[in-house]
Structure formats: structure tokens, C-alpha cells
Amino acid sequence: MSDETMTVFSPQLAARFDALAAKYPQRRSALVPMLLYAQDEIGYLSDAVILEVAERIGITELDVRNVASYYSMLRFKPAGKFNVQVCTNISCMLRGGYEVYERFQQELGVEPKGVTADGLFSLEEVECIGACCWAPAIQVNYDFHDELTPEQVPAILGNYRARENAHA
Amino acid sequence: MPRLVSHPDEVKIVSRRFGKGAAQIDKYIELGGYEAAKKCLAQGSDWIINEMKASGLRGRGGAGFPTGMKWSFVPRQSAKPKYVLVNGDESEPGTCKDHLIFLHDPHAVIEGTIIAGLAIGAKLGFIYLRGEYRYLLEIMEKAVADAYARGFLGKKIFGLGDESTGTEFQIITQTGAGAYEVGEESALMESLEGKRGIPRIKPPFPAVVGLYGGPTVINNAETIAAVPHVIAMGGAAFAEVGSPRNGGTRLFSISGHVERPGVYELPMGYNLKKMIYEVAGGVRGGRGLKAVVPGGSSTPVLLPEEIDIGMDFDQVGKAGSMLGSAGVVVIDDQTCIVEFALRTISFYQHESCGWCIPCREGTDWLKKSLTRFHAGFGERKDIDNIQYLAENMLGRTFCPLGDAAAMPTIAFVKKFRKEFEEHLNGKPCPFAKHLDLAVL
Numbered sequence: 390m391s392d393e394t395m396t397v398f399s400p401q402l403a404a405r406f407d408a409l410a411a412k413y414p415q416r417r418s419a420l421v422p423m424l425l426y427a428q429d430e431i432g433y434l435s436d437a438v439i440l441e442v443a444e445r446i447g448i449t450e451l452d453v454r455n456v457a458s459y460y461s462m463l464r465f466k467p468a469g470k471f472n473v474q475v476c477t478n479i480s481c482m483l484r485g486g487y488e489v490y491e492r493f494q495q496e497l498g499v500e501p502k503g504v505t506a507d508g509l510f511s512l513e514e515v516e517c518i519g520a521c522c523w524a525p526a527i528q529v530n531y532d533f534h535d536e537l538t539p540e541q542v543p544a545i546l547g548n549y550r551a552r553e554n555a556h557a
Numbered sequence: 558m559p560r561l562v563s564h565p566d567e568v569k570i571v572s573r574r575f576g577k578g579a580a581q582i583d584k585y586i587e588l589g590g591y592e593a594a595k596k597c598l599a600q601g602s603d604w605i606i607n608e609m610k611a612s613g614l615r616g617r618g619g620a621g622f623p624t625g626m627k628w629s630f631v632p633r634q635s636a637k638p639k640y641v642l643v644n645g646d647e648s649e650p651g652t653c654k655d656h657l658i659f660l661h662d663p664h665a666v667i668e669g670t671i672i673a674g675l676a677i678g679a680k681l682g683f684i685y686l687r688g689e690y691r692y693l694l695e696i697m698e699k700a701v702a703d704a705y706a707r708g709f710l711g712k713k714i715f716g717l718g719d720e721s722t723g724t725e726f727q728i729i730t731q732t733g734a735g736a737y738e739v740g741e742e743s744a745l746m747e748s749l750e751g752k753r754g755i756p757r758i759k760p761p762f763p764a765v766v767g768l769y770g771g772p773t774v775i776n777n778a779e780t781i782a783a784v785p786h787v788i789a790m791g792g793a794a795f796a797e798v799g800s801p802r803n804g805g806t807r808l809f810s811i812s813g814h815v816e817r818p819g820v821y822e823l824p825m826g827y828n829l830k831k832m833i834y835e836v837a838g839g840v841r842g843g844r845g846l847k848a849v850v851p852g853g854s855s856t857p858v859l860l861p862e863e864i865d866i867g868m869d870f871d872q873v874g875k876a877g878s879m880l881g882s883a884g885v886v887v888i889d890d891q892t893c894i895v896e897f898a899l900r901t902i903s904f905y906q907h908e909s910c911g912w913c914i915p916c917r918e919g920t921d922w923l924k925k926s927l928t929r930f931h932a933g934f935g936e937r938k939d940i941d942n943i944q945y946l947a948e949n950m951l952g953r954t955f956c957p958l959g960d961a962a963a964m965p966t967i968a969f970v971k972k973f974r975k976e977f978e979e980h981l982n983g984k985p986c987p988f989a990k991h992l993d994l995a996v997l
Contacts, residue, residue: 413729414769415769417751417752418749421731421733421748421751422731425732456752459753460754461907462735463734478650478900478904479650479813479850479854479897479900480651482900483886483888484814516648516650516737517737519652521650521651521810522560522812523559524812524818531691533692
């Protein structure tokens, strides 16, 4: 991309992109991972992120949007800093996944896919996350927490709050 | 951290290094790692494929296609580069075995990929993990970097030969970004090419025209992780462990209402009833058994009187279901089957890519019908309509997702018709818990 273009990628993300794109037989193979890595850094796929990814890959913005809209982990608006994803698919449902989800809803006071007022947490119900034998399971961003009970929910949220306060 | 379980009946082959620190390359080597790949490098393609055929190893993703035969379909000569693609997009509800393989034995995946590459004459392999498995991707990436640092991967693998006589093999790890559909092999290739994960029409099959148009072998992560063990034991010895035409062991993910859920490695053909009542400790809290989903959410449910069967591809098939991904989901007698069916179909409705109309419309209408039914507003004719709708999806889609949604639905209606009828006439569901929660 040209020097005049405003970049929203950090130097690390840009370097990661260059290394990734160079590995594949076709540059476009870097698209899906790159969208996810950019989202990890920036929080969501903003217009600026989509433009920059499109330019770096060498495809249109529309093409990027078309691909991005297919993948459930990619989002076009911000989530909380800690995105709580509760699995309620069959194995988790049988062992209390919905009860865990309900408790998170009570504690956070948000609607499905909602974000707390302080922007710290968001909550969503997700499909199977591959932790069926350790159900019910959730992911907070990429961290797994398994064999949960609703009673553990406040402590989990407390740990993430404490982590945030330690950084503040 | 996922809990590891153990039972005396287990035959630990693929899981023998679990919990032993084998994600560290030195430990993996100490436990016999990379010897199989070196042996294959010396023996060559024909020998490898013969061993694989003799092993009776069949695809662990769910379809059960013989691995050796799949590899033999790749043309020897090809104008386009050939590829190995490892499917670690594990997302069939009820299945979490690959999770443990990536966590505990990432080098087995690398070694199996190298062997597959040697067998088909590929120089590049991809290991694709679902996006949610980021911590496992990081473990895989470190393992791949370590294998490069040792010279096991690269221009001349295992440092043998020189630039002209050495054998090249490279591995790239790849993350998905959330899509069950991408577990289907042609959708997986689309995703790896940076596109929406929409299935391709077949033929041509991937062995002829696959990734970037080149011949491609696609194997499930568990299949690939079994490969070094097949070579180490010998194909015939591996076959011996399983049942006829079903070589080796299987990682069974046993979940739901059992006392001891977990991933257990048992010989192919192991009795399902014994698996539930002895290996997994029986139904939780001494309750009665209502039903068992034998091979992940897409496989037709079995009744308690149908579970005295051997768990291999052929025997489960004969019982009217499928071994699938070997995700055994146990359902107790306090569970509402209509709700279970609704949650299952909600998943497929959410994951349908929308490419084929019977799947896109079918899953949506099934979800709507079951939601209404479960809420107590169903009519008698809805029961037949649900079955009719599902039956009309079968075999009418490019990829198996349509079938995966239809088959379990048909079984739920056929086998639990009485329970569906009990939901009629506005009577509240005797087990209802989550009526207003189907928000996905």
C-alpha cells in the first residue's frame, strides 16, 4: 500500500501481515486470519480495517466484507474488552449451559450480544466450542473456562475486573 | 485445562502421549517421536500407502473413508503442486477429541502430515484449526517452529541429502474464524483460499482438483495423528486392534448425562452400552437413560434398547445411525427430547451457509416448527410436517450439512413421536426449562 494511506495497523500487526501473506502460494489465503488478528488488536472490523486489509491483500472492500460476513467470530461493531461467549449447544445444555448463561445475564445486565456501560464485558450465546466433555464451558475472548456452575460466574467476572484494574 | 480421564479398558495409541509433556519436541522425540516419518522417508510412497491400506484406518472426521485408499487416489504426476490439508476445524457438537490432540501431542499432527506428504508427493501441508482454538493454534505454531529449528521440516527434511537429493516439506498453520460448515472438506479449501466457506460441487474430488486447483489430500486431525502410530506398529498390527474393516482405536468424546464424561480411547467396535455404563460410569445421579446420540449431533439418536452394539462404522450403520465423529452424547430421562431436537436444529439453522435452498430453507422452517411446537402451539399435523420437511432435505444439497440437520430430526420424530404428541393441545412441556431462550 502507498505511504500516503493512513494505516490503522500497528507496526507489529503490519509485520505479521507481511510475514503471513508471503507464506502462502496465494496472497489471499492470508485474508481470514488477518481479519481475525486485526480484530484482536483493534476490537472489531471498522471501515478503516476493512479498507486496509483490502489494500494489503489487493482485493476490493466489498470482497473483504463479503468474506468477513460469513465468519461468526468476525464482527462489525465493538464488543466488550472481555467478550463472554457461553456455549449452550447440546452437551453444554444438558449440563447447565443455559443456567450459566442466565447467571451471566443477571450479573452483567445486558441483552444478547450486549455490551456493559463501561465497555468491559459483552455477552453472547455461542455454538459448540469443542469442550463438550468439560461442559458447561465458556470462552472469555480466547480463554476457556470449563465445568462451570452458575455460582462460579461472579468470581470469573471478578477476576477479569481485577485484571483490568491492575492494568489501569 | 481440559481434564484427562482414564479407564482400564482403554487402548492408548493416539492418546499414549497425552499428559506427558509431548508438546515439547525433546519429550516427543524421547517417546519415540519422528521415527515413523524417518522410516517413511526411507521406504517411499508405495510402502507407506500399503501400510495405510493394511491398517484399516478410516477417516475420523465422520465419513469413515479408508485413509490409504484416499491417498492412493492422488495422481502421481501432476502439473500443479499437491497439498496435504489437516482438518482441525473440529466443531461437530459433542466432539472435543482434536482439542486434546493439539494440546497434548501437536508433533504427532506434524509427523502425520509429513508422512501424508511423502505418500502423495506433496511439498506443502496446511494445518487448519478452528478460530476458537487460538491457544491450541499457538501450541501448534510453536511445535512447527521447533520442528523447523531441528531441520525436520524445510528444504531437506531431517537434514538428509542436499538441496538436490533432499526431500522438501513445509507446513503452514492456519486459523479459521468461526464456521461449522468449514469442517466440510471443500468449504475448508475455500476458507483457506480466503473466501466464504461455501462447498464446491463434486466431482472433481479434492484428490484430483483441490486446494489452489492442485491435488489435495484432506484428513481429520485424529486421522493424521494416528498415522505415525500406524507406521510404528505396522499396518497389520494396527488393524488387529479394531474390528473387521475398522482398524485401530477411536477417541470417543463422551458427554452429557454421564458420571464421568471425557475423551476415552477405545478399540473400534467397543460396545456402546458398556462404554456408557462402565467406562463413563453410567447415567448421572442414577437416573434412567432416555437416548444416546452416538456420533456427534448430526447422527440419528438411539433408544436405550438400541445401544447394545459395537461402535464401529459398520455396526452403528446397521443400527440405523452413524459413528460419525464418535461424539457420544448421553441423555437422561429428565430431558425434553423436543427441546433437544430444537437445540440441535437451531445449531444447523445458524450454521447453514445458505448456498443450497433445501438446507437454507429447510433448517429455518424446522427451527420455526420446533420452536412453535415446543412452546405448546404445535398441531398434530406439524409432527408429520417436520418429518416430511426433513426427509425432503436428504441428498438434495451440495454438502452434508443438509443431511446432518435432517437425519437427526427424522430420528427424533420417529422414535419419540409420543413425546411430541404430549406437547400438543397447549399442555406445558413436562421438562420445559429454556422455552424463551432460543435466541441464537
